[in-house]
Amino acid sequence: MAVQIPIASGNVVGQEAADGSTEVRPDLSFKRETLVNVMFFGTPSSWVLIDTGIPGSAGSIKDISAKRFGEESRPECIVLTHGHFDHVGTLLELAGEWDVPVYAHVLEHPYLNGTLSYPSPDVWAGGGIMPLLSPLFPTSPVDVGARLHALPADHSVPAMPGWVCIHTPGHTPGHVSLWRESDRTIIAGDAFITTGQESAYEILVQRPEIHGPPRYFTPDWQAAKQSVQQLAALEPDLVLTGHGQALSGAEMRQALHKLADEFEAIAMPR
Numbered sequence: 001m002a003v004q005i006p007i008a009s010g011n012v013v014g015q016e017a018a019d020g021s022t023e024v025r026p027d028l029s030f031k032r033e034t035l036v037n038v039m040f041f042g043t044p045s046s047w048v049l050i051d052t053g054i055p056g057s058a059g060s061i062k063d064i065s066a067k068r069f070g071e072e073s074r075p076e077c078i079v080l081t082h083g084h085f086d087h088v089g090t091l092l093e094l095a096g097e098w099d100v101p102v103y104a105h106v107l108e109h110p111y112l113n114g115t116l117s118y119p120s121p122d123v124w125a126g127g128g129i130m131p132l133l134s135p136l137f138p139t140s141p142v143d144v145g146a147r148l149h150a151l152p153a154d155h156s157v158p159a160m161p162g163w164v165c166i167h168t169p170g171h172t173p174g175h176v177s178l179w180r181e182s183d184r185t186i187i188a189g190d191a192f193i194t195t196g197q198e199s200a201y202e203i204l205v206q207r208p209e210i211h212g213p214p215r216y217f218t219p220d221w222q223a224a225k226q227s228v229q230q231l232a233a234l235e236p237d238l239v240l241t242g243h244g245q246a247l248s249g250a251e252m253r254q255a256l257h258k259l260a261d262e263f264e265a266i267a268m269p270r
């Protein structure tokens with residue numbers, strides 16, 4: 001097993017909101033849908049859904065959206081950190097029902113317009129039961145058709161003023177993280193995560209730790225390392241990732257630097 005960087009539970013942040021999500025900033029909350037987080041940004045007058053969870057989560061996402069932003073409200077758009085099945089599971093359903101544009105990095109488009117499948121998962125990476133189950137996970141692309149748009153080349157994020165989009169490849173070619181400097185918040189997708197994701201036990205327990213990208217689905221470890229270095233250098237105050245709880249504070253930052261500095265030993269499969 002790889003080295004772990006555990007984080008004391010006192011660094012977990014977030015308030016349970018009345019809508020069922022966990023609020024980490026006044027305008028940012030998330031909900032864990034079985035094994036992956038979906039993020040809600042904004043206010044009732046303008047909001048954005050970031051990632052869309054596993055198949056079957058649409059009801060829960062719509063329920064939170066209605067309570068948080070209003071019964072008939074719909075987002076300005078859906079923004080994707082990347083196109084893995086656990087992040088696009090309800091994309092077709094929600095984008096269709098809301099009739100909204102979908103934004104993703106242009107290098108991720110082949111996996112979202114039906115052109116390309118992700119490489120097969122590296123089933124022996126990381127040990128545990130998830131790698132043995134991962135061949136069951138779909139790798140074939142979804143096709144959102146004409147709703148799909150490229151994230152702006154100027155690094156702005158549609159309907160998310162104050163945020164910039166950072167290309168953080170490695171876990172997938174067009175993976176992005178979102179960064180807001182004013183309160184030093186990162187939405188990191190799977191560039192790194194805050195819990196072990198390789199075993200059913202880890203997923204059940206959700207022990208906080210700074211963890212490299214999920215091992216069995218990461219094809220380019222060199223790029224993944226550079227992406228973590230780039231995010232660590234931002235010195236974030238709060239990190240919200242695709243898997244695990246939101247973390248804040250100096251211990252988190254220290255651990256993120258440790259992950260960046262010792263990436264081969266900590267994150268990469270043997």
Ligand SMILES: [Zn+2]
Nearest residue numbers: 084171190217
């Ligand atoms: Zn992923």
Ligand SMILES: [Zn+2]
Nearest residue numbers: 084086190242
């Ligand atoms: Zn994921």
